[in-house]
Amino acid sequence: MTNRGRRRLPRGTRAVRGARTRRRQGASLAVCAALVASLTTGCWAEPSAMPAVRDFLIAWQVGNYEAAAGRTVGIDKRQVEDALSRVRQQLDAASLRLSLGTQVKGSDVDQIVKKGDEADARFTVKIDLGENGQPWEYPGLMHLRRIGGKWKVVWSPSIVHTKLKPGQRLAVVTEVPKRAPITDTQGRSVLQAVDAFMVGVYPGQLADPQKTLDLLAKQTKIDGGRRLDAERLLGRVQSAPPQEFLPLLTLQVPTHSKLIQRLNRVPGIRFQAVKAPIAPAYAPELIGGLGPATADRLQQVGAPYQPGDTIGVSGIQLLQQRRLAGTPTVRVVAQDETGENTEELRSWPGQDPQAVRTTLDPGFQRRADFALNGLTYPASMVAVRPSTGEVLAVSNHGTNGQNLAFEGHYPPGLTFGIVSAEALFSQAGMNQSTKTTCPGKVTVGNQTFVNKARPDGPFSTHFATSCKTTLAQLGSKLDAQTLVKEAGQLGLGQNWGLMVPAFTGSVPTPADEGEKAAAMVGEGKVEVSPLAMALVAAAAQNGTWKPPYVLSDIPKTVQAPAPQNLRPESISSLKKLLGRNAKFGNARGARVSGDVVGVAALATYQRDGATRTVSWFVGSIGDRAFAIAVEGRVNTPQLAARFLTGTARGAG
Incomplete structure (x- = not known):
């Protein structure tokens, strides 16, 4: 895919045009003084072409084009x-600086060579096509003639660049590689092709x-009021080849x-x-x-992207923007208005997407x-592989x-x-057969817990019947x-190094x-995410808590914690x-086969001044854990059965 138009080189984030213009003016005045000092040395004998050069x-550097033109014939x-005046426009340049003299193969050459009433002056052009990077630097040459005792610059487009011919202009051509896909565990793209419109302009046709x-x-x-930057778009359009379509938006x-x-309804x-x-x-x-x-999105992704590009705006598409999009190949060319005769003046190769x-x-x-399909409430689900920590499925409804x-x-409630x-088994010497009580009401400290009273019996029975009072008492x-330490052993509150946003x-x-x-x-103050609880279930199944990952071939920027081996007896x-x-x-409603294990729970909580409810299922089967x-x-066990069987069994 070729997207032609001004694009900053991959050198960091570019400032808005207004700020950039102010910097240009300040920098130009400062450089102007230096330029005058450098050009007035040498003590050329009269009559000299130096003052005209x-x-x-x-005048050209500081933008006084009328004064510069006054020195020409x-x-x-x-x-x-x-x-x-169009040089900066055609390149959408951040700055343009000029200095007398050039270097050829590392040796200084004469700045001005005079022969009678004719002279040639060599100079150097430095154009910044993107801030925080090396500018485009190239040698320039102008011819002068003494007319009526005064030296004048003989105008030619080649003064702008030695390869620029009459009828040609400068333009920046950007070749954007095809965006790479995001794939599943089998290497197949998880994206689907949809109908869309590329919205753009033909720069030369805009009145x-x-x-x-x-x-x-x-x-x-877009997305609550975000807008494109019209001023920066203008710079891009002015620097684009005028005869070619310049895409500025892709809309689904x-x-x-x-x-x-x-x-x-917008003209053009x-x-x-x-x-x-x-x-x-x-x-x-x-x-x-x-x-x-x-x-604001450009502030997130940085150079070399700019207004008019289609970029990742959320999820993995945003987090891995540079890898997926690569970077463009940028070429500065000289071309006529038809675009048929084009000569490359300089290019900067991009990076291929991955x-x-x-x-x-x-x-x-x-x-x-x-x-989750068909539910009338917001719902979410995660499935992971206990043996590896791989995230197998992520569903939000x-x-x-x-x-x-x-x-x-x-x-999490009783999940x-x-x-x-696990903490009671590993630290308090209990097991599933330990005798416990399940009163209908119990007060611990300033907290009161209520449930249906059950006869005394093994801990496993009270756990199975959701005896909140049992666990509340066992906290002693x-x-x-x-x-807290045991919760951390199961990954809760730890930095997983997941590389995508997650609440641990x-x-x-x-x-x-x-x-x-x-x-x-x-x-109380305990909070979890479905992913966090899926990993708890995975650790209960595998005997080792392992950090999750969902990107399988990206170097980690944050070191993931080491796997945590739990005590075999407690597991x-x-x-x-x-x-x-x-x-x-x-x-029990999720027990579609004998190796299903898990727990269901209902938890109420206060948020935004309202009482809310969350229904949970956390469990596993074989090398698969989910929440x-x-x-x-x-009835979350019925939802679990739908997941495990892939059918509507038990979903009534």
């Missing part, structure tokens, strides 16, 4: 003014470029149908229908989307999406674009019993720091016995506890 270069002065781009920016309100149909209709805007692989086939909240490079491979398994992903499967903040039980067997959970150290009892039953008891729960307890969270009262 000096005045022409200084050969064509109408206004044509010279126009030609000089009033400023008006067109102002209207484009005004009409283009029918998602942006209303915007497309509004832009159709043109549309090209395309079929573009820009929409995620699944897990859109994780994969992310593509969109226009608005000013695919990003995820650990998502399309089979498990379909099942996860199916499990009704979450308004939020990846709550990774980033949700919920109280946190997996953590509490653990000190606060031990509970929060288990603050309880301040008193009441807070500790609340933490034991997954209430053995934990597996029996969860197995009995799936067979006889609150998770489901639904923001409402639903």
Whole structure:
């Protein structure tokens, strides 16, 4: 794909044009003084061509094109003014600096060579095409003639660049490589081609470029008011080859149908229908989307991207923008108005895009999406592979674009019993058969817990019947720091080094016995995400907590924590506890086969002044662990059964 127009080189973030203009003026005045000093040395004998060369270069550099043209002969002065003023425009340059003399093969050559009434002056041009990088530097040559005793610059386009011919202009051509795909664990793209329009202009056909781009920016309100930067777009359009289509937006149909209709009324805007692989086939909240490079988005992705580009705006598409998009090849060319005769003056090679491979398994992903389909509440689900930490499926339903499967903040309720039980088994000498009580009401510290009273019996029975009072009382067997430490052993509150945003959970150290009892039953200040609980289930199944990963071929920027080996005795008891729960307890609706283990729970909490409810299922089967969270009262074991079977079994 070739996208022609001004593009900054990959040298860092570029400032807005207004600030850049002020810097140009200040820098030009400072350099002007230096230039005068350098040009007035040498003590040339009269009559010298030096003053004419000096005045022409200084006037050109500081933007006094009328004064520069006044030092020339050969064509109408206004044509010279126009030609000089367009150099910065045609390159969308941040700055232009001129100095007398050049170097050839590292040796100084004569600055001015005079022969009678004719002279040649060598100079150097430095043009900054993008801040924070080396400028484009090249040698220049001008011819002078003494007329009526005064030296004049004989105007020629070759003064701008030695290869520029009459009728030609400078232009910046950007060759944008095809964006690389995001793939699943089998190496197949997770993106699907959809109908879209490339919205752009033919720069040479715009009657009033400023008006067109102002209207484009005004009409283009994206994601809550973000707009394109009209002034920076103008620089891009002015530097583009005038005869070629310059794309400025890619808009998906029918998602942006209303915007497309509004832009159709903007004079000079043109549309090209395309079929573009820009929409995620699944897990859109994780994969992310593509969109226009608005000013604030450009601050995130930096150079060499600019207004008019289609870039990643969310999810992996944004986080891995540079890898997926690569960087463009930029060429400065001299060309006539038809574009047929083009000569390259300088080029900067780009970098090829690279695919990003995820650990998502399309089979498990379909099942996860199916499990949540049709719910009337926001819901999210994660499936992981306990033996490796791979994330196999990420599903969000009704979450308004939020990846709550990774980033949700919920109280875990009695699913946190997996953590509490592991701590009791490893630190308090308990097992699933330890005798416990389940009163209907118990007060610990300043916290009161209520549930249906059950007869005394083994811990596994009270766990299976969701006895909150049992766990609340058993908190006395653990000190606060031990509970928090055991939660950390299961990854809660740790930095996973996941490379995509995720909430790893929060288990603050309880301040008193009441807070500790609340933490034991997954209430109070304890918060988790579905991914965090899926990893807890994975550790209970595997015996080792392993950090999750969803990008399988990207070097980590943050070191992931080491796997945490849990005590074999506590894991053995934990597996029996969860197995009995799936067979006889609150998770039995998910027991589609004998090796399903898990726990279901309902937790209520206060948020934004309202009482809310989250329904959980956390469990595993073989080398697959998963967690489901639904923001409402639903039968989560039935949802788990839908996921495990891939059918509507038990979904009534």
